[in-house]
Amino acid sequence: MERMPERWTVEIGEAILGRNAELAAQNRSRFQDAGLRVINIVSSPGSGKTALLERTLIDLYPRIGMGVIVGDLQTDNDAQRLRRSGAPAVQITTGGYCHLEASMVARAMEKLDLSALKVLFIENVGNLVCPSAYDLGEDQRVVLISVTEGEDKPLKYPVIFRNADVVLVTKMDLAEAVGFDRAALEQALCQVAPQARVFYLSSRTGAGMDAWYDYLEHPSF
Amino acid sequence: MQSTLDIALEWAGRQGADRIHKLGMRVGALSGVVPDALEFAFEVLREGTPAAEAALEVEYVPLRIYCPACAREYTIDGYWYTCPDCNGVDTEVRQGRELEIAYVELSVEGESDGANAGALDG
Numbered sequence: 001m002e003r004m005p006e007r008w009t010v011e012i013g014e015a016i017l018g019r020n021a022e023l024a025a026q027n028r029s030r031f032q033d034a035g036l037r038v039i040n041i042v043s044s045p046g047s048g049k050t051a052l053l054e055r056t057l058i059d060l061y062p063r064i065g066m067g068v069i070v071g072d073l074q075t076d077n078d079a080q081r082l083r084r085s086g087a088p089a090v091q092i093t094t095g096g097y098c099h100l101e102a103s104m105v106a107r108a109m110e111k112l113d114l115s116a117l118k119v120l121f122i123e124n125v126g127n128l129v130c131p132s133a134y135d136l137g138e139d140q141r142v143v144l145i146s147v148t149e150g151e152d153k154p155l156k157y158p159v160i161f162r163n164a165d166v167v168l169v170t171k172m173d174l175a176e177a178v179g180f181d182r183a184a185l186e187q188a189l190c191q192v193a194p195q196a197r198v199f200y201l202s203s204r205t206g207a208g209m210d211a212w213y214d215y216l217e218h219p220s221f
Numbered sequence: 222m223q224s225t226l227d228i229a230l231e232w233a234g235r236q237g238a239d240r241i242h243k244l245g246m247r248v249g250a251l252s253g254v255v256p257d258a259l260e261f262a263f264e265v266l267r268e269g270t271p272a273a274e275a276a277l278e279v280e281y282v283p284l285r286i287y288c289p290a291c292a293r294e295y296t297i298d299g300y301w302y303t304c305p306d307c308n309g310v311d312t313e314v315r316q317g318r319e320l321e322i323a324y325v326e327l328s329v330e331g332e333s334d335g336a337n338a339g340a341l342d343g
Contacts, residue, residue, distance in 0.1 A: 007242055007328040010232055015321050016225050016246075133253040133320065158300035159253045191301055194310030 020134055023102035027109070027137025034114040038122065039216075040136050042160060043144035044153075045126030048170040050078050051203040052144065053121055057085035059206075060213060065116050069108045070123040071100040078123065088112055099130035102137055119216060128153075132160040140165040143196075147175045151184035154192045161193040168212065173202040222262035226272060229325050233271055238327035241272040249319035250284040250300060284317035 015021065031038045041049050050070070057066055068089040070078045079091035090108045092100060105122060112120070122138060124131045143164040145153055148171060154161040161167065167189060174180075182200075189198060199215070201208030229244050244263075248254050256279045263277045284297040288304035294315055295305050302312050 005240075005328040005330050007326055008236075009243075009324050009326045010236060011324050012228070012232060012322050014228055016228065017320060019224070129253060159251050162251065162300065162302065190310065191303060194302060 017133060017135075020102050023106055024135035024137040027102055027106055028139075030109070030114070031120070031137060031139070034117070036114055036117055036120050037140075038120045038136075038138045040122045040124060040131075040138035040141045041144065042124045042128070042131045042141060042164075043126060043146075044128050044149065047126070047144040047146045047149065048203055049123050049126070049144055050081060052168065052170060052201075053082055053123060054085065055203040055206070055209065056121075056212070056216070057082060057087045059209065060216070061085050061087040064217065065118045066121065067112050067117045067119075068121045068123060069100075069105060069112075071104070071125045073097070073125065088117075094125060098125055098127050099134050100124050100136060101134050105136045128157040128160050132163055142166040142168060144168045144170050145185075146171040147180040148178050151181050152188055154185070154188040158192040161189065161196065164193055164196045166215065167193060167196045167198045169198065169200045171202060171204075172200050172207055173205045222259055222266055225259075225322055226263070226266050226270065228322050229272060229275075230270060232325055233327050236327055238329055239271055240328045240330050241270075241275045241325050242328060243276050243278055243324070243326035244272060245278045245280065245323040245325070247280045247282055247319045247321050247323045249282040249317040250297075251314065251317040252320035254320055256281060280323065282317055282319045285315045286312040287315050288312050 043049050053068055060066060066087050068082050068087065069092060070082065070089060071092040071094055072078055073094055073096060076091035076093065079089040082089040090111045092104050092108050100122065122136055141164050143160055145167065147169060189196065199208060199212050201212055225246065229241055233241050248256055259279060260277055267273050267275060284300060285294055286297055286302060287294045288307065288309055289311065290309050291304055291306045303310050304312055
């Protein structure tokens, strides 16, 4: 007679991203030891992450020691672009991964002299979904949204906005041309990201950048 | 999903099982994970593994917030963080960030037949 194999159930209750969380905690303590403030920058592709960093580095580096770890699926174009400011920039090519993970940041930071830096930016892969789940060991998470993206975007991608310390509304120089409705965006942010500080700026014209720089220079702002 | 499957396979190995029949997950509203996408990824990744015929059971954990002003908790349908009673935004997330593997159902099929059945059927 055929015997039915016995089945049993094991309760696990293990966080799936537990390994990432451990590595993120290690990153965080290394950053703290180096007296470094780390900012994870997240947005859709094309919201202006690289343009923002380019302008920020040109204006503040070398007065403030700054470096960048930048992630993309392919190419090191962004790192090359950012290095023109003189600041160190390390490219992570994720080879298809839609987000950065703590392990990738741990490897990339080996290529930087952390003691020379006060602020480290991590430019995440352009994506508003996956990066929200991965802690990299950062101090603050900054989410960009450009005025061309639609004022209801925070409602469509609430999780990433909910976890943002700062929301930067970029490309303000185009606001009028695209009929940007600031009140509608503010209302959406109030619903899903009441905790976030919001700055409006244009990396191209420089308008509004001062408040962002203030924020960078005053961590407890 | 790969890391989920890896954890499940690790547990199966640790328990001396060669077959995973069920894999239970808890997915919070704020986890950033879409249950449908998990099912799809799971169907692709499980092939050729001891979980080849496993069923994925996803428990969706809704957002639950606490409003200090009203001193009570609310289960929220969606992602709003404003208190349904006082409209306050100073609320605290009590539940909904979960992304975990809850349980696995295992067996030892034994013999070589059992171990290969999944691959043959798949």
